[in-house]
Amino acid sequence: MDVIVTILAAAVRSGTPILYATLGEILTEKSGVMNLGLEGLLLVGALTGFWTAFVTGNPYLAIAVAFLAGVALSAVHAFLCVSLGANQVVSGLALTMFGTGVSSLLGRGMVGETIKGLGVVQLPLLSQIPIFGKVLFSHDILVYLSYILIALIAWFLQVTRAGLNLRAVGEDPHVVESVGVDPVRLRYIYTLIGGGLAAVGGAYLSVVYTKMWGDQMSAGRGWIAVALVIFAVWHPLRAAFGAYLFGGVTALQLRIQAAGTSIPAPLLLMLPYLFTIFVLFVISVRKGKGIILGAPAALGVPYQREERT
Amino acid sequence: MKRRVILERRYNVPYYLEFLCPFLSIALALAFSAGLLLVLGVSPVKAFFAMYNGAFGSWWGLSEVLVKTTPLAICGIAVALSFKMKIWNIGAEGQFYLGALATAAVVRYAYVDSFALMLILMVSASAAAGGLWGGFAGYLRARWNVNEIITTLMLNYVAIHLVEYFIYGPWRDPASLGFPMTAPFPEAARLPVFGNSRVHIGILIALVLVLLYRVVLRWTRWGFEIRAIGENPKAAEYAGISFLKNAVFVMAVSGALAAVAGMGEIAGLQGRLQAGLSPGYGYTAIIVAWLARLNPWGILVVAFFMGGLFVGGESLQVVMRLPLSSIQVIQGFILFFVLASEFFRVYRIRIISSEAD
Numbered sequence: 150m151d152v153i154v155t156i157l158a159a160a161v162r163s164g165t166p167i168l169y170a171t172l173g174e175i176l177t178e179k180s181g182v183m184n185l186g187l188e189g190l191l192l193v194g195a196l197t198g199f200w201t202a203f204v205t206g207n208p209y210l211a212i213a214v215a216f217l218a219g220v221a222l223s224a225v226h227a228f229l230c231v232s233l234g235a236n237q238v239v240s241g242l243a244l245t246m247f248g249t250g251v252s253s254l255l256g257r258g259m260v261g262e263t264i265k266g267l268g269v270v271q272l273p274l275l276s277q278i279p280i281f282g283k284v285l286f287s288h289d290i291l292v293y294l295s296y297i298l299i300a301l302i303a304w305f306l307q308v309t310r311a312g313l314n315l316r317a318v319g320e321d322p323h324v325v326e327s328v329g330v331d332p333v334r335l336r337y338i339y340t341l342i343g344g345g346l347a348a349v350g351g352a353y354l355s356v357v358y359t360k361m362w363g364d365q366m367s368a369g370r371g372w373i374a375v376a377l378v379i380f381a382v383w384h385p386l387r388a389a390f391g392a393y394l395f396g397g398v399t400a401l402q403l404r405i406q407a408a409g410t411s412i413p414a415p416l417l418l419m420l421p422y423l424f425t426i427f428v429l430f431v432i433s434v435r436k437g438k439g440i441i442l443g444a445p446a447a448l449g450v451p452y453q454r455e456e457r458t
Numbered sequence: 459m460k461r462r463v464i465l466e467r468r469y470n471v472p473y474y475l476e477f478l479c480p481f482l483s484i485a486l487a488l489a490f491s492a493g494l495l496l497v498l499g500v501s502p503v504k505a506f507f508a509m510y511n512g513a514f515g516s517w518w519g520l521s522e523v524l525v526k527t528t529p530l531a532i533c534g535i536a537v538a539l540s541f542k543m544k545i546w547n548i549g550a551e552g553q554f555y556l557g558a559l560a561t562a563a564v565v566r567y568a569y570v571d572s573f574a575l576m577l578i579l580m581v582s583a584s585a586a587a588g589g590l591w592g593g594f595a596g597y598l599r600a601r602w603n604v605n606e607i608i609t610t611l612m613l614n615y616v617a618i619h620l621v622e623y624f625i626y627g628p629w630r631d632p633a634s635l636g637f638p639m640t641a642p643f644p645e646a647a648r649l650p651v652f653g654n655s656r657v658h659i660g661i662l663i664a665l666v667l668v669l670l671y672r673v674v675l676r677w678t679r680w681g682f683e684i685r686a687i688g689e690n691p692k693a694a695e696y697a698g699i700s701f702l703k704n705a706v707f708v709m710a711v712s713g714a715l716a717a718v719a720g721m722g723e724i725a726g727l728q729g730r731l732q733a734g735l736s737p738g739y740g741y742t743a744i745i746v747a748w749l750a751r752l753n754p755w756g757i758l759v760v761a762f763f764m765g766g767l768f769v770g771g772e773s774l775q776v777v778m779r780l781p782l783s784s785i786q787v788i789q790g791f792i793l794f795f796v797l798a799s800e801f802f803r804v805y806r807i808r809i810i811s812s813e814a815d
Contacts, residue, residue: 185607189790225794229794229797229798233797233798233800233801234801235797235798235800235801236797236800238546238607239744239748239793239797240793240794240797242548242741242744242793243789243790243793243794243797244790246741246745246786246789246790246793247786247787247789247790247791247793247794248790249783249786250783250784250785250786250787250788250789250790251494251786251787251790253781253783253784253786254494254498254780254781254783254784254787255498257780257781364781364783369611369612369615372608372611372612373612375607375608376605376608376612379605379608413623413626413627414626415619415620415622415623415626415627416619416623418619418622419615419616419619419620422612422613422615422616422619423612423616425608425612426598426604426608426609426612426613429604429605429608429609430598430602430604433598433602433603433604433605434602
């Protein structure tokens with residue numbers, strides 16, 4: 150029983166960086182912009198976060214700086230895709246390349262350094278609940294913040310007027326404009342917020358999870374997050390489920406490795422990636438042919454304002 | 459009098475812009491990279507000179523550029539083929555590794571002491587492996603609409619770990635002093651090289667593929683089907699062109715080509731299967747195909763330029779002690795600017811004066 154609780158708790162922790170990136174991408178994609186640059190954003194977030202924590206010793210400032218770095222980098226994507234109507238797939242790939250390169254270039258002096266990072270905060274009362282207390286409520290502040298974000302985004306999308314506008318701009322920006330809301334502005338806002346959240350996920354990796362910086366330490370988590378958005382059919386609660394499932398596979402694989410089994414490490418390392426394909430496959434088969442339900446209709450389509458004379 | 463800035467869609471793109479856009483993009487990318495280097499306290503003049511000198515400053519450097527042009531051009535053709543029908547094969551990197559893996563398997567288990575036979579064996583084994591790998595993703599996409607960007611990308615990680623499994627485990631050379639690599643390939647499994655350079659006959663394969671790409675797309679029925687689907691999948695479907703069949707086939711061919719590039723890399727250059735056998739050729743190939751606008755001659759030219767960037771990056775590593783991934787920064791900048799320049803190809807900005815109303 151203890152082993153299972155430990156693995157589940159580890160699943161939450163190793164799923165959290167993916168969760169932040171997935172939540173961010175849900176907001177971005179709901180507005181009709183696809184950002185495939187998550188991997189680059191995670192790395193830039195991880196580096197800027199680590200660097201800030203290393204220099205100032207303040208992990209909260211580190212998270213804030215990472216968020217801003219993510220906002221800045223995704224502003225490039227927003228400018229290219231929203232203002233100039235560029236190809237979103239290529240722009241996302243460019244973002245990933247740039248983020249990978251720039252984090253490796255700027256972070257070369259940071260390799261091997263360690264920081265104190267963010268510690269565990271036992272939530273009073275909640276952490277006393279049997280099993281759930283250990284699995285869900287014996288973590289750090291960022292994990293708790295992600296719980297709040299899940300609820301907040303779900304509520305925002307379903308209930309609020311602004312959330313309705315967001316969903317609408319992803320379905321048909323022309324309609325949104327006809328009722329006096331600026332689609333360009335909305336797409337900018339949610340691309341920036343989404344990028345910021347992805348970078349916070351990256352900072353979680355370096356400031357909380359490993360407490361160090363490693364070249365290309367995101368190891369494909371950004372791409373897994375892109376897949377999880379589809380898995381979650383753009384819903385934050387399902388995103389959390391998917392992210393923890395993934396965290397679980399990763400945690401399990403680490404555990405099997407630590408237990409010293411005869412299964413070679415590289416074969417275990419494949420698991421999360423094979424699992425992604427499998428999950429995506431199951432989702433797609435269940436949806437049948439044609440477009441995936443829940444996908445914003447205008448996803449990936451640049452919005453061009455009607456020319457007026 | 460009031461001045462207004464208006465955007466106009468161009469009816470046709472002026473000829474000079476076709477050349478100006480890529481060159482201006484590259485120039486701006488280099489300028490921004492220089493700015494970044496300045497921030498880091500590294501002299502951009504020294505850095506760029508080291509890069510230029512390493513790549514184009516000597517015959518040896520130039521031959522090394524050709525060595526890197528080979529996999530880039532082959533992978534570029536591979537991904538361009540899939541992009542042509544608007545299928546995003548981001549998996550050339552993994553297919554490249556898998557082709558190398560299949561080649562090493564053939565050398566290990568089916569070695570015959572004849573170059574001609576080995577060449578046939580290595581090409582077919584790698585093409586089959588990469589073909590299945592790519593075709594699998596194509597089938598998932600066409601049959602169940604599974605997003606091929608994600609599957610091909612995930613398969614990259616799987617392929618790289620698969621190669622690691624073999625070189626850290628069963629295939630490791632006992633004489634390698636613990637390094638993760640197989641034993642060196644015997645003579646008959648090595649591709650011949652030109653003179654005393656490291657340029658191997660893979661470059662001929664690249665040239666043939668560039669020609670074939672042109673011929674197939676322009677003159678054959680299959681090429682017509684690919685272009686038709688790429689331009690309007692719905693219309694193609696009504697015309698009786700099967701998306702499923704073409705998607706699987708195109709992805710299989712695309713995977714096979716990238717895998718053959720992997721074969722060339724280890725049989726022609728490295729002579730064994732080892733870790734980190736590609737510095738990201740599969741990903742750079744996407745830039746190559748995109749910058750070339752999927753045009754075969756363009757792919758050759760851009761592959762050559764990117765090859766120069768890789769060789770330059772290597773001398774940057776040696777001379778300036780900067781990581782090889784620095785060139786990804788330059789690549790990222792180039793893509794950003796090309797994407798932006800696209801806008802100015804399509805639109806014309808005009809400042810017009812009009813009476814205030």
